[in-house]
Amino acid sequence: MAGARGRFGRIDAKTARERTEALLELFKGVAGPRFLPDSLAGELPPDERQLVEIVKAASLKPRILVLDEATASLDARQVERLFTLVREWKSGGLGIIIVTHRMEEIFRIADRATVLRNGAVVGEVKIGETSREALITLISGEASRALQEEAKAAHSEATGTPALELLLNQPTGRLKALELRLYQGEILGLGGLHGQGQRELLLGMFGASPLGAEAMRLGGQPRQFRHPNEAMRAGIAYVPGDRGREGLLMVRSIFENFMLPNWKNYRAGGLLHVSKARAAALSVAQRLKLKFGTLGDDMTSLSGGNAQKVVLGKWLLREPQILLLDDPTKGIDVGAKAEFYALLSELRAQGLSVMFYSSDDDELLSLCDRVLVMLEGGIVAELSGNSLSRSALVRASLGASNTVSGSGVLEGGKP
Amino acid sequence: MTQTRPQSPLRLLAQPWALALILLTLGLVITAVFQPAFFTPRTLSNNLRTYLPLVLLAVAQTIVVIGGGIDLSLGAILTLSSVVMVQTFGPEPDPGLGRMLGGLALGLLVGTLAGAVNGFCVAYLRLQPIIATFATAFVWGGLALWVLPQPGGSVPNTLQELVRVYFLIPFSLWVILAVVLVWVWFLGTRAAKALYAVGGNPQAAFTSGLNVEWTKLLSYATAGFLTGLGAFFLVADIATGDPLIGGPLTLASVVAVVIGGTRLSGGAGGIVGSIMGAVVYYLLKNVVALSVFNLNLTPQWQTLIDGTVVVLALAAPGLIRLFRRPR
Numbered sequence: 001m002a003g004a005r006g007r008f009g010r011i012d013a014k015t016a017r018e019r020t021e022a023l024l025e026l027f028k029g030v031a032g033p034r035f036l037p038d039s040l041a042g043e044l045p046p047d048e049r050q051l052v053e054i055v056k057a058a059s060l061k062p063r064i065l066v067l068d069e070a071t072a073s074l075d076a077r078q079v080e081r082l083f084t085l086v087r088e089w090k091s092g093g094l095g096i097i098i099v100t101h102r103m104e105e106i107f108r109i110a111d112r113a114t115v116l117r118n119g120a121v122v123g124e125v126k127i128g129e130t131s132r133e134a135l136i137t138l139i140s141g142e143a144s145r146a147l148q149e150e151a152k153a154a155h156s157e158a159t160g161t162p163a164l165e166l167l168l169n170q171p172t173g174r175l176k177a178l179e180l181r182l183y184q185g186e187i188l189g190l191g192g193l194h195g196q197g198q199r200e201l202l203l204g205m206f207g208a209s210p211l212g213a214e215a216m217r218l219g220g221q222p223r224q225f226r227h228p229n230e231a232m233r234a235g236i237a238y239v240p241g242d243r244g245r246e247g248l249l250m251v252r253s254i255f256e257n258f259m260l261p262n263w264k265n266y267r268a269g270g271l272l273h274v275s276k277a278r279a280a281a282l283s284v285a286q287r288l289k290l291k292f293g294t295l296g297d298d299m300t301s302l303s304g305g306n307a308q309k310v311v312l313g314k315w316l317l318r319e320p321q322i323l324l325l326d327d328p329t330k331g332i333d334v335g336a337k338a339e340f341y342a343l344l345s346e347l348r349a350q351g352l353s354v355m356f357y358s359s360d361d362d363e364l365l366s367l368c369d370r371v372l373v374m375l376e377g378g379i380v381a382e383l384s385g386n387s388l389s390r391s392a393l394v395r396a397s398l399g400a401s402n403t404v405s406g407s408g409v410l411e412g413g414k415p
Numbered sequence: 416m417t418q419t420r421p422q423s424p425l426r427l428l429a430q431p432w433a434l435a436l437i438l439l440t441l442g443l444v445i446t447a448v449f450q451p452a453f454f455t456p457r458t459l460s461n462n463l464r465t466y467l468p469l470v471l472l473a474v475a476q477t478i479v480v481i482g483g484g485i486d487l488s489l490g491a492i493l494t495l496s497s498v499v500m501v502q503t504f505g506p507e508p509d510p511g512l513g514r515m516l517g518g519l520a521l522g523l524l525v526g527t528l529a530g531a532v533n534g535f536c537v538a539y540l541r542l543q544p545i546i547a548t549f550a551t552a553f554v555w556g557g558l559a560l561w562v563l564p565q566p567g568g569s570v571p572n573t574l575q576e577l578v579r580v581y582f583l584i585p586f587s588l589w590v591i592l593a594v595v596l597v598w599v600w601f602l603g604t605r606a607a608k609a610l611y612a613v614g615g616n617p618q619a620a621f622t623s624g625l626n627v628e629w630t631k632l633l634s635y636a637t638a639g640f641l642t643g644l645g646a647f648f649l650v651a652d653i654a655t656g657d658p659l660i661g662g663p664l665t666l667a668s669v670v671a672v673v674i675g676g677t678r679l680s681g682g683a684g685g686i687v688g689s690i691m692g693a694v695v696y697y698l699l700k701n702v703v704a705l706s707v708f709n710l711n712l713t714p715q716w717q718t719l720i721d722g723t724v725v726v727l728a729l730a731a732p733g734l735i736r737l738f739r740r741p742r
Contacts, residue, residue, distance in 0.1 A: 260625075
């Protein structure tokens with residue numbers, strides 16, 4: 001800590017402690033009883049850890065303070081206290097930048113707002129001279145792209161028994177209590193800002209993290225998966241968000257990656273029917289228009305889009321009924337994206353149910369029949385038909401939506 | 416790496432076990448020049464018999480390393496397994512078939528179980544492989560001292576004769592050949608695909624429905640079994656038990672794997688390189704011994720030079736990469 005220098009180049013422990021206490025005092029009353037200098041940071045709850053981060057930054061006596069989503073894990077009273085401090089710091093001459101996804105905070109604390117979209121500044125407004133509506137329009141941009149018009153007509157009404165039902169009665173891990181249905185031949189979108197529990201939801205449905213015994217129903221029958229293996233056998237496939245880390249064996253060949261979950265189908269005595277497997281891999285590679293040298297080439301020889309096709313292809317070989325996709329088009333080129341969209345429509349036509357998280361709103365708008373918007377582990381809006389618009393999507397993502405009644409979402413994580 | 420495919424002689428050098436092949440050739444040439452007697456059938460056969468336990472340990476280590484782990488207790492497992500065998504054989508020179516097979520079976524069982532315990536610690540208790548197996552090495556070593564506190568015991572004559580059989584090629588080569596054949600068979604099974612997948616990316620293996628923990632446990636247990644087999648060839652060769660014999664072989668097995676071109680990070684590699692690596696390890700030691708003798712150095716130098724050679728061997732793949740890197 002700055003300014004606690006003692007003699008002989010050592011740290012003056014007493015001063016350091018006093019200053020730490022003074023800093024923690026700033027959030028007295030809104031933090032728990034363990035919010036003390038000697039508590040281990042790792043044992044504090046997430047909101048108090050966030051407070052430690054904030055006072056740490058403040059202790060450096062900066063001239064410019066950047067709070068990057070600093071309120072994300074704080075509850076309402078902590079945010080209130082922080083904003084009181086921010087006003088104090090501001091009157092003391094400090095310049096403060098707040099990055100936030102909570103619309104109402106901008107209007108409570110900010111003097112000016114700058115909107116960034118896809119890495120570019122798209123607008124700057126004075127808060128006193130603007131409205132929420134105007135800001136949301138600025139954030140979402142004008143409804144764009146021919147993409148959006150394209151497949152709309154094909155969207156069908158969801159009817160019949162759901163292929164999959166999920167009912168969480170109580171918060172589970174990072175997820176809040178929630179309920180969803182996925183119908184046959186439907187593409188159900190998952191929207192919302194990044195990291196609002198979409199990944200946890202998909203992983204839970206794939207049996208990679210526990211979801212309670214009675215939570216899931218497949219075709220009306222309750223099913224519990226304790227391992228991805230069981231979900232796979234029930235006809236579920238999962239394309240992870242980080243394909244390099246979770247989806248692929250980068251040190252093995254394209255062929256082996258295709259076959260990873262499929263070897264079971266190519267048994268021949270104690271050995272494997274490699275030529276049959278090779279033929280299957282080749283046919284799926286052609287179906288996906290994979291651009292590659294030979295099946296024996298390293299995975300590293302493929303581009304991002306083509307690598308993603310391998311992840312998808314290994315599941316298509318199993319002919320799944322339900323496809324869970326975690327941001328599948330992240331970091332892949334436009335051409336591969338278009339091919340992927342076409343494939344998705346084709347799969348839907350074949351009666352597959354697809355659940356699809358995307359960080360790209362355009363994709364959700366153009367591909368999905370319905371979109372569930374997630375915020376802080378819960379589902380805050382269901383958009384479909386006319387209500388499925390860009391501004392509704394943005395609005396719900398920011399928690400400024402009235403689509404789901406009594407959400408209390410803006411107040412954050414603490415009950 | 417994949418765009419330009421080098422022509423035949425260069426392609427050989429691009430193989431992961433190229434280093435092992437180069438060192439093997441080099442070692443053989445140097446040995447041939449300074450010690451021609453090395454290549455008489457009798458000496459060769461004797462030497463191969465000495466190398467055989469390490470060859471099996473290197474194969475065992477390779478399997479664990481491909482699966483994304485490492486086992487620093489293989490030497491201790493070898494010791495434990497060997498003393499269990501010697502104690503079961505009993506003191507008579509001809510104890511009968513029952514005792515011989517019993518000793519072999521018990522030794523293999525102990526080796527497999529010890530490996531399985533290592534695997535359990537790593538896969539299910541999620542301990543760091545290096546730490547976990549380094550620690551269990553002391554347990555296996557301690558157990559070995561409990562089973563046989565002093566070097567001693569004897570090995571049935573039949574078994575001693577068995578490993579000295581010379582049918583067309585030395586017995587040891589038959590064993591190595593058999594191991595390679597089993598390996599080739601194994602590569603065509605689902606278990607092999609699972610092993611490489613788990614070592615290459617446990618996350619991806621998990622989300623592809625593989626049982627990551629079980630695969631890891633099996634890799635360690637298999638290594639334990641192969642180590643037990645190594646222990647059998649060791650006691651049959653030296654005809655006695657020694658509760659401290661396996662220690663240095665752990666590091667040697669890692670050296671063999673590294674020279675053999677198997678990535679320590681897992682998911683790639685094979686046993687053929689490691690087998691060559693094990694032979695290279697002994698050839699290097701032999702070359703060091705020859706130079707110490709020929710240069711009239713005192714024997715104390717041997718440990719220092721041995722150690723340096725081992726470090727260089729471990730560093731060699733890294734050094735090669737350093738120089739290969741495009742500028």
